[in-house]
Amino acid sequence: MAYPYQTQGFTLDNSGRRIVVDPVTRIEGHMRCEVNIDSNNVITNAVSTGTMWRGxxxxxxxxxxxxxxxxxxxxxxxxxxxxxxxxxxxxxxxxxxxxxxxxxxxxxxxxxxxxxxxxxxxxxHLHALDWVDVVAALKADPHQTSAIAQSLSAWPLSSPGYFRDLQNRLKRFIESGQLGPFRNGYWGHPAMKLPPEANLLAVAHYLEALDFQNxxxxxxxxxxxxxxxxxxxxxxxxxxxxxxxxxxxxxxxxxxxxxxxxxx
Structure with a gap:
């Protein structure tokens, strides 16, 4: 017998397709996600729960x-x-x-x-790229990216030349197929809403943050x-x-x- 799973007003059951991801390793395994999917592969219900005990x-x-x-x-x-x-x-x-x-x-x-x-x-490094289309950054205008960056702060690494060099570096990554941390992303997915210039700025911050870590x-x-x-x-x-x-x-x-x- 299949019993529905009740939590915070949502009900998940086994009457249709049910997918369980446990643990969600993207966040180091502290979460369990369960969804019901209809015949059109549309999620009809979803529940996420924290699993803090790791033994x-x-x-x-x-x-x-x-x-x-x-x-x-x-x-x-x-x-x-x-x-x-x-x-x-x-x-x-x-x-x-x-x-x-x-x-x-x-x-x-x-x-x-x-x-x-x-x-x-x-x-x-664990979260931002869920919202950033790395490949779309190649379509960005470095001058417009620079304008966005300078409107946000006086950070010195914000010139058009800086973003152009970064764009060329990113292009070499993509054309070589050696994407490293950018591999297996959902590049080009319609859910990626940022304009190319914002994507390029976000990629720049991603790489700069690696130096900050050091x-x-x-x-x-x-x-x-x-x-x-x-x-x-x-x-x-x-x-x-x-x-x-x-x-x-x-x-x-x-x-x-x-x-x-x-x-x-």
């Missing part, structure tokens, strides 16, 4: 609590660090551990950076040793601020110190 607790059974952060952190490469910090704080609360003030400041800086980084990644993760790298999945430690942080440190971490520290000096 991390089961993975941690029988393990050393001090190692929990290393396992839960690796469930996701986007929100990297959040699960680790949460598990570490849970262990510290359970054991009554008070961490040094400086360690708490470093943790907060790492988490705040991740928060900004997460918004950037979600909007530009800057933002330097703080995670400086304190946590790497990104994604920086190192953490129950009771404190794994590394102290050391301006004389060699390698990538030292270079980042010196760059930031020189920036502060220049502005001072």
């Amino acid at each position: 991390l607790e089961v993975i941690l059974k029988g393990r050393d609590p001090r190692d929990a952060w290393a396992f839960v952190e690796r469930i996701c490469g986007v929100c990297t660090g959040t699960h680790a910090l949460t598990s570490i704080r849970a262990v510290e609360n359970a054991l009554g551990i008070a961490i040094p003030d400086n360690a708490n400041c470093i943790r907060n800086m790492m988490q705040a950076t991740l928060h900004v980084h997460d918004h950037l990644v979600h909007f530009y 800057e933002l993760v330097k703080i995670q790298t400086g304190f946590g040793g790497k990104n994604p999945h920086p190192n953490w430690l129950v009771g404190g942080v794994p590394c102290a601020i050391n301006l004389d440190e060699t390698g990538a971490v030292g270079a980042v520290n010196m760059e930031r110190l020189n920036l502060v000096r220049a502005r001072g």
